[in-house]
Amino acid sequence: MFLPISRHLLPALLLLSMLSYMSAQTPSSSTSDTHTVAVRLIGLDGQPGPVVQSPLVVKTDAEWEKQLGPAAYRVLRAKGTEAPFCGNLLDNHKDGVYFCAGCGLPLFASSSKFNSGTGWPSFYRPFAPENITEIRDVSLGMVRTEILCARCGGHLGHVFDDGPAPTHLRYCLNSISLVFKDEAEVKKLAPESK
Numbered sequence: 001m002f003l004p005i006s007r008h009l010l011p012a013l014l015l016l017s018m019l020s021y022m023s024a025q026t027p028s029s030s031t032s033d034t035h036t037v038a039v040r041l042i043g044l045d046g047q048p049g050p051v052v053q054s055p056l057v058v059k060t061d062a063e064w065e066k067q068l069g070p071a072a073y074r075v076l077r078a079k080g081t082e083a084p085f086c087g088n089l090l091d092n093h094k095d096g097v098y099f100c101a102g103c104g105l106p107l108f109a110s111s112s113k114f115n116s117g118t119g120w121p122s123f124y125r126p127f128a129p130e131n132i133t134e135i136r137d138v139s140l141g142m143v144r145t146e147i148l149c150a151r152c153g154g155h156l157g158h159v160f161d162d163g164p165a166p167t168h169l170r171y172c173l174n175s176i177s178l179v180f181k182d183e184a185e186v187k188k189l190a191p192e193s194k
């Protein structure tokens with residue numbers, strides 16, 4: 001009498017214990033991994049600060065379109081590409097930092113900008129590797145590596161392995177994905193970014 005009942009109960013008890021284990025694990029991992037991202041903001045000296053957990057910037061398509069306007073929305077949120085030699089930052093040679101036009105995360109420093117001849121602003125390294133997300137892009141019949149802002153997921157451009165020393169990488173950007181601030185503006189920002 002007793003054995004058949006426990007044989008039926010055992011799988012149910014195992015399932016219950018698995019479910020309670022999973023429900024105990026899920027909340028802690030989603031709190032730290034889903035809503036924040038490890039990035040570097042600007043330190044007081046204008047250089048990358050320590051790695052900090054920053055809240056992910058999540059908005060609806062309608063909110064992004066309203067904030068960015070149609071041209072920047074088409075690139076940052078719909079992965080468009082601006083025409084070469086048309087962006088306003090291609091020939092910018094001032095010292096400063098290039099921020100994400102979507103969320104203000106520092107993405108590139110002027111010290112790594114170089115003239116690639118491609119018609120798009122080009123850099124050989126990001127401001128901080130944590131601030132850029134790379135994903136494989138197989139659109140348009142090519143295999144490329146797309147680069148996105150790590151905090152808001154905004155499309156920035158692509159990275160190629162034909163850049164200059166010391167990294168031999170070429171981060172190819174859309175000007176409209178970036179907002180440039182010169183050194184004086186960056187110094188004013190720095191305390192707030194800490």
Ligand SMILES: [Zn+2]
Pocket residue numbers: 100101102103104105149150151152153154
């Ligand atoms: Zn961003």
